[in-house]
Amino acid sequence: MENKKEVLLTGDRPTGRLHIGHYVGSLRxxxxxQDDPRYDQYIFIADCQALTDNARNPEKIRQNLIEVALDxxxxxxxxxxxxxxxxSQIPELTExxxxxxxxxxxxxLQRNPTIKTEIKEKNFDGGIPTGFMTYPISQAADITAFxxxxxxxxxxxxxxxxxxxxxxxxxxxIYGDVLVEPNGIFAAEGVCRRLPGIDGAEKMGKSLGNAIYxxxxxxxxxxxxxxxxxDPQHLRIEDPGHLEGNVPFIYLAAFAxxxxxxxxxxxxxNLDEMAAHYTRGGLGDGTVKxxxxxxxxxxxxxxxxxxxxxxxxxxxxYDMLQQGSIKARAxxxxxxxxxxxxxxxxxxxxxxxxxxxxxxxxxx
Numbered sequence: 583m584e585n586k587k588e589v590l591l592t593g594d595r596p597t598g599r600l601h602i603g604h605y606v607g608s609l610r611x612x613x614x615x616q617d618d619p620r621y622d623q624y625i626f627i628a629d630c631q632a633l634t635d636n637a638r639n640p641e642k643i644r645q646n647l648i649e650v651a652l653d654x655x656x657x658x659x660x661x662x663x664x665x666x667x668x669x670s671q672i673p674e675l676t677e678x679x680x681x682x683x684x685x686x687x688x689x690x691l692q693r694n695p696t697i698k699t700e701i702k703e704k705n706f707d708g709g710i711p712t713g714f715m716t717y718p719i720s721q722a723a724d725i726t727a728f729x730x731x732x733x734x735x736x737x738x739x740x741x742x743x744x745x746x747x748x749x750x751x752x753x754x755x756i757y758g759d760v761l762v763e764p765n766g767i768f769a770a771e772g773v774c775r776r777l778p779g780i781d782g783a784e785k786m787g788k789s790l791g792n793a794i795y796x797x798x799x800x801x802x803x804x805x806x807x808x809x810x811x812x813d814p815q816h817l818r819i820e821d822p823g824h825l826e827g828n829v830p831f832i833y834l835a836a837f838a839x840x841x842x843x844x845x846x847x848x849x850x851x852n853l854d855e856m857a858a859h860y861t862r863g864g865l866g867d868g869t870v871k872x873x874x875x876x877x878x879x880x881x882x883x884x885x886x887x888x889x890x891x892x893x894x895x896x897x898x899x900y901d902m903l904q905q906g907s908i909k910a911r912a913x914x915x916x917x918x919x920x921x922x923x924x925x926x927x928x929x930x931x932x933x934x935x936x937x938x939x940x941x942x943x944x945x946x
């Protein structure tokens with residue numbers, strides 16, 4: 583008998599087009615995993631989660647839903663190999679979230695390191711929305727609804743995964759072995775896990791204006807690269823340069839391959855040789871940036887062209903999301919049915935409670 587595939591679940595908030603930070607951090611691994619016969623991958627657009635801090639601006643979410651779907655298709659995520667769906671189209675997730683809320687204390691949510699960090703970053707005016715505080719519970723519903731054993735994510739998301747595991751353990755201890763406990767899949771050691779912004783800021787973000795987007799035209803990409811933060815002490819070409827915090831070198835570590843050097847900068851065999859020259863002096867930032875531009879253009883060019891093709895076939899994109907959502911909802915409905923049955927909530931399908939009361943009040 584063929585072994586059942588393990589389920590992977592991952593997704594993105596539709597608050598803007600996806601950038602190369604998303605590409606390095608998760609999209610590339612999804613493309614690789616979609617061809618791994620061991621896994622069945624679910625990818626969702628987390629519009630409900632995006633509303634937790636954008637509820638007063640829902641049009642932002644609505645306008646970016648298809649943009650994210652276009653980026654998925656452009657990078658090579660195949661709807662025939664993945665189930666791609668929209669979170670809000672799976673109402674079962676909301677019901678699961680409500681049940682799980684009873685298994686988590688407010689204090690535990692407030693102690694979650696990821697939540698604490700994001701609250702500081704978002705600087706909420708007028709108080710923290712309850713939905714935002716409870717989105718780790720919603721994420722647990724997303725994960726468990728599809729029986730996901732693995733969640734590819736950044737290490738900063740591990741506290742959210744641990745919260746999901748706590749919910750699973752609590753539920754299973756009370757109601758029986760129903761839910762699958764999830765584990766994270768993190769980038770291998772030595773692999774670039776997170777790109778900084780082009781300005782050198784630790785985080786590349788849509789709201790920070792420091793990102794290179796997958797859909798950016800070639801001239802826009804070039805301009806952003808030429809304005810990148812480098813080494814402020816590297817004032818002359820002959821000066822020794824420093825690599826720490828040097829954005830072009832961080833990006834090259836994520837994208838540059840030997841074939842790029844052979845094609846665009848043959849005086850170096852690899853990035854180590856180039857970096858060594860830079861650190862001892864004699865290599866200018868302009869040369870480094872021009873090479874990075876060649877590398878990124880070769881990587882982003884095909885993505886940009888595929889995106890333009892899908893932009894001319896929006897009906898296909900909508901149909902893909904709708905069919906994926908229908909498939910995903912069927913799976914979530916089965917999970918919800920198991921959960922409700924375990925909790926004893928299927929009053930009208932399970933006749934045991936009726937029989938108990940009939941027996942209790944039967945005339946003697």
